[in-house]
Amino acid sequence: MDLYRPIYHFMPERNWMNDPNGPLFYKGDYHLFYQHNPYSDQWDTMHWGHARSRDLIHWEHLPVALAPSNDRGEHHCFSGCAVIGDDGLPVIFYTSIGIGERNAATGAEQWMAVSHDDMLTWEKPAANPVMTADIHGGMVVTEWRDPYVWKENGVWLMVVGGSHEGRGCALLYRSDNLRDWTFLHILHEGAEQIWECPNFFPLGDKHVLIYSPNGPVQYSIGSFNEDMTFTPEQSGIIDFSGWEGYYAPNGLLDDKGRRVLWGWLPEASRGEFKGAAGWSGAQSLPRILSLDGEGGLRMEPAPELAVLRGTPVSLRDLRLSGPDWDTGVRGRAFEIAAEFELLSGPIGISVLRSPDGQEETVFSIDPVDGVFTISRTRSSLSSEPHKTDVTGRIDLEGSSRVSLRLFVDHSVVEVFVNGRQCITARVYPVLESSEGVYIGVPRGAEALIHSMDIWPMRPIGQQTER
Numbered sequence: 001m002d003l004y005r006p007i008y009h010f011m012p013e014r015n016w017m018n019d020p021n022g023p024l025f026y027k028g029d030y031h032l033f034y035q036h037n038p039y040s041d042q043w044d045t046m047h048w049g050h051a052r053s054r055d056l057i058h059w060e061h062l063p064v065a066l067a068p069s070n071d072r073g074e075h076h077c078f079s080g081c082a083v084i085g086d087d088g089l090p091v092i093f094y095t096s097i098g099i100g101e102r103n104a105a106t107g108a109e110q111w112m113a114v115s116h117d118d119m120l121t122w123e124k125p126a127a128n129p130v131m132t133a134d135i136h137g138g139m140v141v142t143e144w145r146d147p148y149v150w151k152e153n154g155v156w157l158m159v160v161g162g163s164h165e166g167r168g169c170a171l172l173y174r175s176d177n178l179r180d181w182t183f184l185h186i187l188h189e190g191a192e193q194i195w196e197c198p199n200f201f202p203l204g205d206k207h208v209l210i211y212s213p214n215g216p217v218q219y220s221i222g223s224f225n226e227d228m229t230f231t232p233e234q235s236g237i238i239d240f241s242g243w244e245g246y247y248a249p250n251g252l253l254d255d256k257g258r259r260v261l262w263g264w265l266p267e268a269s270r271g272e273f274k275g276a277a278g279w280s281g282a283q284s285l286p287r288i289l290s291l292d293g294e295g296g297l298r299m300e301p302a303p304e305l306a307v308l309r310g311t312p313v314s315l316r317d318l319r320l321s322g323p324d325w326d327t328g329v330r331g332r333a334f335e336i337a338a339e340f341e342l343l344s345g346p347i348g349i350s351v352l353r354s355p356d357g358q359e360e361t362v363f364s365i366d367p368v369d370g371v372f373t374i375s376r377t378r379s380s381l382s383s384e385p386h387k388t389d390v391t392g393r394i395d396l397e398g399s400s401r402v403s404l405r406l407f408v409d410h411s412v413v414e415v416f417v418n419g420r421q422c423i424t425a426r427v428y429p430v431l432e433s434s435e436g437v438y439i440g441v442p443r444g445a446e447a448l449i450h451s452m453d454i455w456p457m458r459p460i461g462q463q464t465e466r
């Protein structure tokens with residue numbers, strides 16, 4: 001039994017995976033590509049793995065879509081996007097990293113690949129590279145990678161992540177035919193040294209920019225003006241975990257008009273721990289993005305996930321006034337949906353807990369300090385995995401009511417609070433008996449659980465029926 005391999009988060013059948021790449025809804029299927037080393041569970045030369053799904057939940061694994069073309073001096077196919085071109089053919093844009101001399105000459109290049117067989121195989125046209133860094137004229141851009149392409153008002157646009165004068169940025173380009181590109185300007189920049197994997201898309205009457213600055217993934221919401229500048233109005237954090245749990249998200253627009261986002265759940269937290277092997281990296285649950293009434297971002301787990309739920313344990317109207325209330329649930333793959341009121345002080349939900357409490361991972365919300373935390377101090381008896389707290393600021397907007405969705409999937413703990421704030425962490429408990437689910441408040445504090453449903457979650461396995 002693999003204690004750590006997630007069963008309802010998307011993963012390749014084996015070996016290494018990192019960033020989600022080129023998510024695209026095409027002819028009735030969700031397509032998801034991903035950074036992949038097909039040969040081992042460690043990061044090495046990057047390929048694009050590929051899978052498709054009819055229902056957003058169950059996936060069919062497809063052949064590797066992109067492999068480095070060594071004969072063209074290519075060493076890695078780094079992250080990127082996929083779009084349907086004006087001729088109806090799917091096109092991938094990605095960052096091509098060269099071997100030795102090629103890399104020394106031009107650095108990272110942006111390449112394209114086209115599919116003539118409904119995305120099963122991909123051809124890299126002779127016209128590559130589509131862009132080299134000299135497209136910026138005299139401006140020096142480093143760490144230039146991860147193209148994201150979309151069409152707006154009849155014009156093809158692209159953002160690419162990079163660093164300019166020590167500041168992370170998203171750079172903007174335009175094209176009329178997807179082949180010839182012109183650099184426009186820096187769309188947005190920040191104090192972080194790099195911005196990776198930018199996404200920029202319309203949402204409601206606003207535009208949203210998402211980027212991964214080598215730490216917790218950020219967003220800005222604002223206006224995309226007629227002169228193609230961006231005026232940010234609000235900003236926030238997609239997920240507070242960064243390298244400990246969630247990085248480099250990428251999204252698509254589906255046939256229901258929904259913006260669906262996946263993020264890579266890295267295994268940096270494994271540290272030197274060798275108990276999990278043969279695979280590395282999972283994708284987050286698909287998150288649906290929308291705007292709330294005040295121009296802020298909502299993030300909710302896709303409703304389709306409900307097909308995975310088994311028979312729940314349901315609690316109603318429970319007044320909690322002490323620690324360690326045993327829900328009776330035991331498991332490593334479940335969802336908790338709860339509505340509660342924090343009458344005074346914090347609340348904690350302990351999962352993956354051994355009978356003697358030696359191992360446990362505790363998610364808590366402290367309304368007084370305005371923080372939520374996944375505490376991993378006792379998450380594993382092994383000294384090797386990371387055990388730092390993963391924590392973030394939480395804004396309950398003056399209300400004591402909380403609506404929580406908490407997903408545990410073996411080594412994944414992924415949490416949504418009030419459909420607005422997310423936090424994810426990886427944990428590696430070593431005891432087979434670490435399966436308990438307890439809730440509690442510190443002595444002297446009080447919380448009212450209006451409802452709490454805990455469903456065992458079924459594995460997503462492989463989609464076979466089409």
Ligand code: DQQ
Nearest residue numbers: 035046078079145196248
């Ligand atoms: N991972 C890719 C890069 C990207 C980084 C390489 C983010 O394209 O910038 O595997 O995790």
